[in-house]
Amino acid sequence: MIDKVTAIEERYEELNRLLNEVGEDYQRAVELAKERAELEPIVQKAQQYRSVQEQIEQARSLANEHDEELRQLAEADLDSLLPQEEHPSFACCWRPRIPATSAT
Numbered sequence: 001m002i003d004k005v006t007a008i009e010e011r012y013e014e015l016n017r018l019l020n021e022v023g024e025d026y027q028r029a030v031e032l033a034k035e036r037a038e039l040e041p042i043v044q045k046a047q048q049y050r051s052v053q054e055q056i057e058q059a060r061s062l063a064n065e066h067d068e069e070l071r072q073l074a075e076a077d078l079d080s081l082l083p084q085e086e087h088p089s090f091a092c093c094w095r096p097r098i099p100a101t102s103a104t
Contacts, residue, residue: 005046012039049090056081 015036022029059081062074084090 005042008039008042009046012036012043015039045090049085052081052084052090056085 015032019029019032019036022032056078059074059077063071063078065071065074
């Protein structure tokens with residue numbers, strides 16, 4: 001899934017570049033703008049997802065600090081961020097989970 005989202009983001013950036021270069025070919029500009037508009041919600045969700053991921057990583061690193069108050073703040077941040085990471089609105093961005101295996 002991550003590879004598909006990355007490909008969509010790359011296409012979105014390419015469309016932005018092409019729109020800047022289109023010149024006076026208005027029909028081509030309309031086609032490019034329409035495709036870009038279709039991809040934009042996915043790109044925005046991917047950016048939001050990455051932002052949550054970065055915040056989680058920062059909170060995890062702060063959770064290992066020696067300062068008790070800082071550690072508690074980081075743990076509170078994690079409590080609010082981790083559910084966001086799994087929110088259904090980020091389904092396009094979820095990393096595949098490795099299934100747990102039983103030791104039986």
